[in-house]
Amino acid sequence: MMADRQVMAKDGGPSKLSSFGSALVANGFTMYPVLLLLVIVGALVAPRFLSTINLINILEQVSVLGLTTIGLTFVVLIGRLDLSLEGIVGFAPMLAAVMLVPASAGGFGFELPGWMGLIVALGAAGLIGFFNGFMVVKVGLNPFISTLGLLVLLRGGVLIISNGRSIYSPGRALTYLGSERVLGVPLSVIVFLIVALIVGLVFQYHRYGRALYAVGGNEEAARAAGINVDRVIWSAFVFAGLLAGLAGVLMTGRLDSAVTTQGEGIIFSAFAAAVIGGVSLGGGKGNIIGVISGVLLIGVINNLLTLAQVPSFYVQASTGAVIIVAAVLTTLASRRSSGMKTRT
Amino acid sequence: MDRSRPIVEMTNIIKTFGSTRALRGVNFTVMPGEIHALLGRNGAGKSTLVSALSGFTPADEGAIRIGATALVANGQSYAADIRGDIAHVQQTPRLFDQLTVAENLFIENPVVRNRWGGVSHALMIEKATTLLRDWKIDIRPTALAGQLDAGTRQLLEIMKALNRGVPVMILDEPTAALSNAEKRILFDHVRALKAQGVSFVYISHHLDEVFEVADTVTILRDGQVVTARAEVASLDVETIANLMMGKATLRSVREDHSDAAAPLLLQAREVRLKPGSKPISLDVRRGEIIALAGPVGSGKEDLAMILAGHKKPASGQITGPGGKLPTIGLVPTDRHASGYVGILGVRENVAVGGLGLLSNGLGFINRRKEAEHVGTLARLTNVIAASLEQPVGQLSGGNQQKVVFARSLCQSPQVIVALSPTRGVDVGAKEQLYALLRDLARKGLGVVVVSDEEDEISQLANRVVIVFEEAIVDELVGDYSMKDLILRMEGVA
Helix, strand or coil: CCHHHCECCCCCCCCHHHHHHHHHHHCCCCCHHHHHHHHHHHHHHCHHHHCHHHHHHHHHHHHHHHHHHHHHHHHHHCCCCCCCHHHHHHHHHHHHHHHHCCHHHCCCCCCCCCCHHHHHHHHHHHHHHHHHHHHHHHHCCCHHHHHHHHHHHHHHHHHHHHCCCCEECCCHHHHHHHHCEECCEEHHHHHHHHHHHHHHHHHHHEHHHHHHHHHHHCHHHHHHCCCCHHHHHHHHHHHHHHHHHHHHHHHHHHHCEECCCCCCCHHHHHHHHHHHCCCCCCCCCCCHHHHHHHHHHHHHHHHHHHHCCCCHHHHHHHHHHHHHHHHHHHHHHHHHHHCCCCCC | CCCCCCCEEEEEEEEEECCEEEEEEEEEEECCCCEEEEECCCCCCHHHHHHHHHCCCCCCEEEEEECCEEEECCCCCCHHHHCCCEEEECCCCCCCCCCEHHHHHCCCCHHHECCCCCECHHHHHHHHHHHHHHCCCCCCCCCEHHHCCHHHHHHHHHHHHHHCCCCEEEEECCCCCCCHHHHHHHHHHHHHHHHCCCEEEEECCCHHHHHHHCCEEEEEECCEEEEEEEEHHHCCHHHHHHHHHCCCCCCCCCCCCCCCCCCEEEEEEEEECCCCCCCEEEEEECCCEEEEECCCCCCHHHHHHHHCCCCCCCEEEEECHHHCCCCEEEECCCHHHHCCCCCCEHHHHHHHHHHHHHECCCCEECHHHHHHHHHHHHHHCCCCECCCCCEHHHCCHHHHHHHHHHHHHCCCCCEEEEECCCCCCCHHHHHHHHHHHHHHHHCCCEEEEECCCHHHHHHHCCEEEEEECCEEEEEEECCCCHHHHHHHHCCCC
16 A cells, blocks of 8 residues: 555655754743743842752742642643642641641541551542542533532631641651651652652553543544543542642641641642643643643742742732743744644 | 516536535526425535525635625625525524524514614514414423424524525425424425515425425536426436436445355344334444445434444344454544544544553553554555644544544454544545445455445445434345435435
């Protein structure tokens, strides 16, 4: 048959430079030049910026946001969203804390052994994700409204189970991941990087990852190809919940306490990081390399603004402005490289 | 009104879709108060011609006059200019499901506006009630359009158009979803309006309807008029079939690799498409190509989806040899809606059809195996792309369809079910896909094809199963002729 014609280069195809650019964009490297630029600017503006301590500090700060964003990426890849992740970041470790500490310290009085803390936190997070999947797949709710409701519910739930008081020193087993350092590197950073590596490999090379992209790109086509679409959607919510729970545990570890306001506002940063990193809110597009760039970008900007002693009101406003600019850049870059319009 | 002057005159109409010349200089006239049937096989250009007339898809060249409005087509939209002169009822109803029957009937219709320009709800309900009574349709005007059955929806669409009081109406396959009683009501109204001087352009796949209701017939073939303005009384079924068919223009011929003794691959037993419909039994054997044919809404697509295991029958079951279902590959009917993932590359699109086959015990994909397998399938299906990483959304229609075929073959299926396998595909790609399907049958696959095109069926199928009203009503086997096929598909024989 026409064996040699199967792959045909188009005449006058794109130049080497522009195809290199397209590959960068397609593989999620769009924001890394911007990141590099920021680092250079940072080094000039604030000499302390490039110190090892500060860089590690940035990584430690972004690991919680990073895990939440990776979790969010699961559901965004299939064209859904999950606002309740923010609630999970606060609720899951708080539940674990009240199960561990004695009643005198604000607990339920179960005083479970310390190693149960992680299981309770992640178990609760997974169950909440399972519930979200159930609502979307079986009940047929729009995930925006069902997870918004759950977010508010979990915020209230944290106050109920903690009686409105933060719980300090909930136990070594629960705080270990978020507070321990290995050779000077926070364990939370290592956890974040390992999760990012595994999830990145799954997205690119595992059949589950392929199914996520297919469902997000065209749900009906995925169904026709024989993929169990309902199961993929459902499980994506569970993974998202689990990762948000893990993020919450890291945060509790870093603070050595389960705080009632823990995680507030993190879902906005997570969405921003995902979009900056090239994840399409329409589904089917994005990867972990990009997500990491988005997370780092937000972390570096926050850090720089703080180092430059910009008043905190301005930090918030300028972060918002940067998010918009970065999102515009990412969208333009992906449109130019693929020639296709995507909903960011 | 001058009854001797045509109300519609179309002169030298040309319309091209990509490389397909759908209309090649067509002249078409309609007299006042005439029911003019437009006949021709699928793809002859009937729907394109009436869409050019109503401006739904503007013609590229030619002159159009409707009543006092005359224009020269240049590919730009002119629908707004002639909106007051013509109404076009399309094959599938375009109703607003979330609005009520009354709102649907009188949308953008000035008769229900009060003197400040607001829509009077009471007036609308009143007018809708009268209209529904007039059409003997027993539904509330406040019912939501989305809740109605297909026949009522079709009638509503027709009523909405007739309501506008235009002198020319286009009815494109209006009876496809109608019951016999509903058909009678429709024909009564058409005749009544005809008596008032309204003209109709009527497209139907049922020749008996044409004989019943039409005055004049124009027959199209390959985008050209072969018979203009013939009196219906001067024609018979035989003559019309011959005119529609024309000289055999077959580019390739079917091959027969079927064998009545070949092992069974897939079996439908006492399957009902709907509760209460007639049970269907059908065997698919190695090496045969079966075509499911029949009018729109006959249930042939449903039957195919049930065979492919993508839809549950109302009752009955699908089995394979020894009670074990074979691996089945599906080419869905609308490749844009459910065929390919536009933002993903060829490789990912194809591989998604056989993830189980390409991944190891842990579920990780074997990249080398994937590259080899996808490459083989892309060669087999003749996919032409810049690389296997090119997004499928950027490929031509024919290549997209080949990717869908490659995906359906990725799991190495024993049966392949292909719905409208060459819809919107150019002639060259069509031939390649036909060759592919014949090749698969030769290799011992069972092939089930759903098609509306007589050419396609006769070029492929060793067995044609005619589906009508959710039941198998006829079957053509072996050496059937094109004429047999056309007559059965038109519901005459």
